[in-house]
Amino acid sequence: MNKARHVIWLLLLTSGYFTVFVRGNCSVTSKAGNCTTNPKAVSGTWFSVKAQSTIQDNDVSFIAEMEESCNELPLKVDVQVKAHTGSDFIFPGSGITQRTDDSDSPYGGVVYKYKADSSIRIMVPKRENGKSSGITLFSGGSSWDGVIQVNETAADVRYRVWCRCNFPTPAFESSWTNIDARNNNFLEINHGLGIMPDMVIVQLRHGSTDRDWVSDVMGSMSTSRTGKEKSGLIYAYNSRTVRIWAPENGNLFNLADGWGLPRDVDTVISGQLKVYVWSYLMNTKSKSVTIDRRTSIPNLQVPLPVPLNIDHDILYFTISPTNGENRGFAFPGVGSVQNADTNTQYGGVMYSYSSDKIRLWHPKLDGRHFLVYVSNDWGGGHHTQSAESVTARISVWKAGQICLIPPSHRTTPKTTTFPVTTLKPSHPSMSLGNASARDLNKKELWYDRSVTVPVLWLVVGGGGLLLLIFLLAIIIYCICKENSSNEFR
Structure with a gap:
């Protein structure tokens, strides 16, 4: 025998x-068509953070060494935040700040950055020389609509990390590309895939070497604040390209005022971007709903398309304007509100999630505040947007399942670089989003990638x-x- x-x-x-x-072995994982494994590392404990804590407490900032290091720059880092009050809802951390402490208007957020050497630093608001108006979790107060109001000074946080071996190979991966808030503040990176990606990740490197800090670019939230208060990056994508806007004469990343401790000061005016695009992810179930002026507040809580394991699965949330210069482009949402001053213009959609539902918040749509807002002060005025009607897409990507995916549709194992378009500043007129209303319950669309083999x-x-x-x-x-x-x- x-x-x-x-x-x-x-x-x-x-x-x-x-x-x-x-x-x-990344090559074996990719060739097997494995959609995603569990995270390489999940912090073994939830860490306590508290905005405006005294320096002696160190609750406003901590640095940790990520368990089970990737031995290279992680492909995805996710910081999860939950309130001390015992709520089951998770708020995503952010890779941007858009506020300082110079105003009495409240703002919130948990901000993080990380390195290839496995270091991760997590920070919450801390008064520097202005007002103690920053908190840890903030849903916008009376200036924003949502099923509940969130205003938390203390919270618990943890991180999740995926290395390259935990994901299928990206269908497109750009080289590190220079960006500058002064002279090179709008980029279009063409991925050339011809289909709407299932997921896009954009990383900002705070320099030009592997030793520099890296933060994740967030999508939809932006403000009309001026001067040093103007910071962060916005990005959106469609079936052909990824657009990235930087604040003109602002900062790409800013911890110099109102965040963390004095040792955390980090002001980035120029850096480098890297874009990853996945075009065909199996085991993904998605749901689309329309949000506009007539969307009722109860409908801002939406059942997930499939139960979510908050330890291992990935929830991916984007909004797409229904008209205007960025019609059909997907802008990722954010996890805390940093703009709530009714005297300034801003936009964005905030979200949190549990194992079975997602909650959404957006500014009151009054003609000055929007779901997606890209003003002339961002990206040299290219492709401005003031949208009051969007299609929101909620996707759950299940971990650890094998994809029944043919070789012809698997993401290519090659790293491909396409041309980067850098445009000179211009100031086209802003387009106001269409406020035409559609009932949320009548416009629920379901999409199941796992049955499209x-x-x-x-x-x-x-x-x-x-x-x-x-x-x-x-x-x-x-x-x-x-x-x-x-x-x-």
Whole structure:
């Protein structure tokens, strides 16, 4: 029977139906079509943070070494925040700040940055030389609409980290590309895939070396504040390109005033961006709803398309203007409000989630505050937007499942660089989003990536597997018969 056993193993190994998953080997993981594994690391505990804490407490800032390091820059870092009050809802941390402490208007957020050496630093608001108006979790107060109001000074945080081996290979990965808030404040990076991506990640490196801090660019929130208060980056994407706006004469990242402790001071005027695009992720279930002026507040709480494991799964939330210069572009949401002063213009959609639902907040749509807002002061005035009607997409990406995905549709293992478009500043007129109303409940669209495998591939693949099993059975029968005959000779 040894000969039979050897033949069976040889056939299995060469057939492609037998795959060994090695977590440390990215090529094996990608070729197997594995959608995603569990995070490489989840912090073993929830850390307490408290805005405006005394320096002696150190609650406003801490640095940790990420467990089970990637030994390179992580592909995705996710900071989860939950209120001390015991709520089940998770608020995503942010890679941007858009406020200082110079105003009495409240603001909030948990901000983080990380390095390739496995360091991660997490910070919350702390008065520097202005007002103690920053808190940890803030949903905008009376200036924003949502099913409940969130105003929390203390919270618990933890991080989740995915290395390259925990994700399929991106369909597109750009090189590190220079960006400058003074002279190079708008980029278009063409991924050229021709289909709407399932997920896009944009990283900002605070310099030009592997030793520099990195933060994640967030999507939809922006403000019309001026001077040193103007910071952060905005990005959006469609089936062809990724647009990235920087604040003109502002900062790409700013912790110099109103955040963290004195040792955390980090003002970034110029840096480098890297874009990752995934075009075909299996095990993804999505739901789309419309938000506009007629969306009622109760409808800002939406059931998830599938139950979410908050330890391992990924929730991805974007909004797309229904008209204007960025119609159809997806802007990722944010996890805390930093703009609530009714005297200034701003935009954005905030969200939090539990295992079965998502809650949304947006500014009161009064003609000065919007769901997506890109003013002339961002990106040199290119592709401005003031949208009061968007399509929100809620996606849940399940971890640890095997994709039934044909090779022709798997993300390419090659890193491809497409041209980057840098435009000179201009100031086209701003376009006001259409306020036409559609009922949220009547416009729920469901999308299940896990059942969109081509039927032909399933038929051919299934038939091939049955044929292989049949051939194996014949071979085993013949070998066993031969061995049996030899025993009686």
